[in-house]
Amino acid sequence: SFENSLYIAIKKLRQLLGDEADVPRYIETIPKRGYRFIAAVNVADSGETVEKLEPQPAEERAPDSALAGRSNFFPKIRRYLYVIAIAILAIATVSVIALMAGKSQTRSLAVLPFRNLSQDPSEEYLADGMTDQVITELAESTSLRVISLTSVMKFKSTAKSLPEIARELNADLVVEGSIARVRGRARIIAQLLDARKDRHLWGRAYEKNEPDVLRFQDDVARDIATEIASRLPYRSDELPSRRRPANSEAYDSYLRGRYLWNRRTRDDLARSIDYFQRAVQLDPSYAEAFAAMGEAYIVSNSFGGNPATTLQLAQQAAEKALQLDGRLAPAHTTLAAIHVARLEWDPATTEYQLALKYNPNYATAHHWYGIHLARLGKYRQAATEMQRALYLDPLSLIIETDAGESRYWSGDNKSAETYTRRALELDQNFAQAHIVMGKIYEQKKQFQEALGEFRVAEKLFGRAPEVLCMEGHALALSGDRTQALSIAQELERTAEHQYVSGVDVGMVYCALGDRDAAMRWLDKAFERHDNGIDILRAEPLFDGCRNDLRFLHLLQSLRLL
Incomplete structure (x- = not known):
């Protein structure tokens, strides 16, 4: 294009x-x-x-x-x-x-959340599933920028006008619609609008007495995407049509899983995996369900999951998805993340590039690839990928926050603060943004402000190791060594009965100046391939150990030097 x-x-x-x-x-x-x-x-x-x-x-x-x-x-x-x-x-x-x-070309398109008119809140997942599927179909078939589900879901049940929404998303075209299911009869309405001129371009109503409403919804989603895509520029490497799930119950479970996955909480992720597992049990050839399961396992690592277990399960799901459909971008993205966790940098890069080849509109692939590049010290390339991710998913809290963190790693704290504050403007209760903001304050020697941010994150996220280690680090640098040591010891006790990354414990001891203890935990993290081991090169919080020869040898072992 x-x-x-x-x-x-x-x-x-x-x-x-x-x-x-x-x-x-x-x-x-x-x-x-x-x-x-x-x-x-x-x-x-x-x-x-x-x-x-x-x-x-x-x-x-x-x-x-x-x-x-x-x-x-x-x-x-x-x-x-x-x-x-x-x-x-x-x-x-x-x-x-x-x-x-x-003057004549359209650049971007947003599929707004389909409205559930069934007057049954338990069927909300059907409307969200329709939105998700139309986005996926369009993203893979047109060369336009198709805005990600995460950003458009911010406008679910909004009172904002269409022009306002289009301006916030920087969208030229908008798809909106509704779905209703009453006494076995399904009705779906969709329309395409020119958001710049507030002009109706296309619309259609679908209605059918359909005992298999999910199959009807699947057919309609494909038809909507086909009709709209026929009016837009196609990608030159147009993808083959996806195989429909053979079992309507499998499709139902998949939609419920996607609904929970997009909420991105610890409990919802666990429940989404249950639904994806049920989907593939009902239909063992359901590639999209396997791919979604793999991504859910990867993200669960960010919520304290043990990589020794989750990575193996994620790999099994992603490889099965690719056996069924070798061009699924989410499955390639999952394999890339697995390679990163196993410290296999070049294979990770290859998988990210494959994901983007098959779906250049896949914001998650740009996002995760950007993080990967930043942790390797390739900050210019990382910034390009992060900007592309935000272009596709402009209201994503996690992408905005991670864009800030990657700038923080590069030493550009001014830009880092801009991105992070933007995320907090979108949602003051986003714990990860408070963590990054706290780290930025630390670099500015504003330790009380840093502690304030970490404690807000603790209230939102719970007394999790990945938050406690930040608090312990800031306490140590602020001069409160007693409290910092208490947190380090608490993390060690917690590690006796549940998974704690050695990187988290080592970080606190590094700030305390106890390099022997820090290196003992970091070496253990390397042996186990713990969460966060790949940040050692980029993360300024390890500056207290950076001139230790053992730390330099560890970076060499990680192939980060």
Whole structure:
């Protein structure tokens, strides 16, 4: 598509020029508009030689480690200027095309939550399932940006007008609809609207006496996606149609599982896995259910799951999904996360890239890939993936927060704070954002503010090890060594009867200056491939151990140096 081609072209130009999207010297991104060349350009007289000209970046910024040494990026000024000239020509060309295309081309589409008109709250999952399926079908069949379910679900039961919603999501087109099931008769209505002009483009009502309402809903979701996609640009590598579940009860269980999965709480994740397991028991060839189960196991690690168990179960589910359908992006994303947990960086990268090849609109793949790149120290690439994830899922709390954390890892605390505060503006009760905000305060030596954020997270998240370790770290640096040691010892006692990552315990001892205890726990974390072992290179909270030779050897063993 035009949008993807432009995105790839600009990305390659930036790589060639040694430029960065977040700190541009040559190519600036204009939100919602396009790109512009911002470097100063000198024009030579007819008799002046090219060698006399010097390239002038738009604004010199303080150099950092990522930019060091770029002044000699090209051995000859002549070659440098030729590249600049090509860049100017390319950007000028795509700018003209973009201006022309912007008048006629549609860029993005949002499928708003289908309304449940059945007057039965227990059937809410059917409406959400219809929304989810239409999004999935459209994301895989059109080259448009299709906004993720997480963001559109923020507008469930909203009183906001369509233009307001479209502005918040930056969507050109909107699909909205309803589903009702009364006395065995099902009725589904869907319509496509031009959000920019508030104009109706397409609509259809489906009604049927259908004993198998789930099968009817599946047929209708596919037809809606097909009808809408026929009016939009198709992807050049259009995917084959998904095999419908053979068992309507399996589909019902899958929809209930997806409904719970999208709520992303510890209890709801556990229940979603139960439903996915039931779905594949009823239909052992249900690839999407296996893929969803794998992702649920991966995310459960963030809620204290033991990776020794969850990773094996996630791998079994993802591999089964790919045996049934080798192009399922969620299954490739799950395998990538498993490779990360097993410290297999290159295979992880390959799987993330496969996921994005098969579904460039899959925000989770961009998101997790961005985290992976940041933990490897590839901050520029990580920022690109995170921006793409937010472009597809603009109201996602976790993506906004993780974008902030990846900037924090890179040392850009100002940008990190901007992203994290944005997440807290969306939801003050999002515990993970409070944790990241606390870490940012720590880097600014504002320890009381940091402790305040960690204690808010503790109230929201419970007295979980992944929160306690942050509190213990801040207490140690603030001078309250007694309380910090008490937390470290509490974590050690907890580890005797439940899973606790050695990374969490080692973090507190590192802040206390007890490097022997810190390294003992970090070595144990490495042996067990504990949660968080891959953050050691990037995480500033381990700076207290960073000049210890044992820590450096551990980073080498992790292949992070």
